[in-house]
Structure formats: C-alpha cells, structure tokens
Amino acid sequence: MHSEPTQPNTIATLRYGDPIYHPTAVQQPVLLPADIPPGVEWVTLPNGIRTLAYTHPQPHPATDPERQVEPIPRWAKTTALLAPTVGGGIAAAGFGIAYAAPGLIAMTEALWAAIALIAAGTLAPLLLRTSRTAGRGGAPVQHVTQHISASGMFGRATGTINNR
16 A cells, blocks of 8 residues: 655556546547437436436336226126136036946936836737737727816815716
8 A cells, every 4th residue: 555645646646537637538429318319318327427328217107198007897807717617617527527428328228228118118008908808809998087176276176977
C-alpha cells in the first residue's frame, strides 16, 4: 500500500478513466429519445453511472387494455369439468364390460334355455288340449260365465254364475 502523497495530481493517485482527474478524450455520442430502440432505456447503475440497457417493461394490468384478463365463461368451466368425468365413465364402462364378458356369455345360454322353456310351456297346453278332445270324440267344452257388480269403491259385490 502506498501512502497518501502530498500533491493531489501525482501519478499514484490518478486512475485511468477517472472523470475528475483523468478525463477521456473520446466524446460520447448524444442519443435523442427517438433514436433509442424499443426495449432499451437509460438506467442508473448502483455506482451512479447512467447507461443504456435492455429492460423488460412491467405493464400495469389496469392501464394496459391489451392485457385485460377476461373471466372464463361458465360454459367453458362446465365443459372442462365434464370432459374428464365422461371420459372416466367410458373407461369404467369398458372395464366393466371386459370383466363381465364371461358372465354375459353364460347368461345368453341361460336366456336361450329360458326361451325354450317358455316355448315348451306355451305349446304343451295346445298339444294336450287337442289330444284330449280327440280321445273323447269331440265332446263340447263347458263354459262358466260370471257377472259381478258393486256400487262404490268399498260397496258389497254381488254376482251370478251361469253354467252353460
């Protein structure tokens, strides 16, 4: 370290580029505000020197009409919430069908058996009736007719039976 000289303009105290003791011979060009490109501004550095720098503007949302945030419409929110629900339902149905396929195959065979049973139950009385009438020699069939009448919802019902 060096000691402080007695004369202020000695070589030891001068620093190159010091604007007070050793001014530079190069003159800085003067820029008009119109010559400064967009995104570049004059800024002051922490040591006090003013210089040009690229900046990122932070617009105020209330003053910038292009940056106004519009609320999301209700139909868009509903659709956005409904889409995964419908997709999940379709996926669940696919899994359910995949797991139920063997049972469905067995059920179709059971349904065919039930159809055969119904058909047999329907055809059996017809076949029995024709065989009975053929064995008797065509005897007439007896008919019973009932006439029932009642007055009012809870009235007493009366009726007659006619044998023919």
